[in-house]
Amino acid sequence: MIPTISQQLRGIRSAMAKSIVPALPAGDSFVQEQAGLVLATLDWVLDVQESETLYEATERDEYRELLDRLSALSSVPATDAHAVPAPDPSAIPDLALLRVETQALKVAVDARFTAIAADGSAEDRAAARELLVGVAARQSVREQAWFRMTGFPSEVHGDIRSVLTGNATTPGQDAA
Structure with missing residues (x-):
């Protein structure tokens, strides 16, 4: 084009x-x-x-992994409410579909996390919390990079492409 x-x-x-x-x-x-x-x-x-498609695909993949890891916690059985079909790896990424898939995964993660929080063992509750905090921290870094040009985030790890590809720096330090 x-x-x-x-x-x-x-x-x-x-x-x-x-x-x-x-x-x-x-x-x-x-x-x-x-x-x-x-x-x-x-x-x-x-x-x-x-970077929009890569951003959406990264978020979808991260929530897919989070759901899989939460579902692997053994004290609360996974249910159909926690099931979200895996994406077709040969499909060309479509932004609207990526967003729909990500939203479905977030709903499933919420349901699974809620089930673990209500009925899981203390060990599984702690593990689930740690997994969720890790995803939230990475999402925060992505969102700050996404909105860095607005001037509101003060400590940004880099531009969005660098953050998404793992080439970002720690705020306040130069890239090596």
């Missing part, structure tokens, strides 16, 4: 920055601010859009 989505977005951003913003009334601070927000949004979209 030529031009790519990124190339189209860069063209829009360039036209906006070079032609539209300079033509705006200098004394109209609201209009200037709004134009700046549009440019910042385009910068953010350019930063993340090529």
Whole structure:
């Protein structure tokens, strides 16, 4: 596909920055601010859009693994409520389908975790909690990287692609 989505977005951003913003009334601070927000949004979209499918697939795969590991805890039997069909590995990733699969996995993880919390052994409850905290921590790192261009996360491990591919750095340190 030529031009790519990124190339189209860069063209829009360039036209906006070079032609539209300079033509705006200098004394109209609201209009200037709004134009700046549009440019910042385009910068953010350019930063993340090529990683969206990988982000969604990573999250789906992580919740699949979490469900499998929670289901392996032996003190509470797994039920059909905890079953989510595995994705077809030969299928081309579709964003909408990835989101649906991830949501189904999150519902199943919640049901399984709730069952373990209610009826599991103390050892399984602790293991389930540790597994869930690990997934939540990794999801937090991904989300902070996803929204880093907004300026709100203060300690970000890197851009989203680096985080997703395991090439991120620890906040405050340079990459080796």
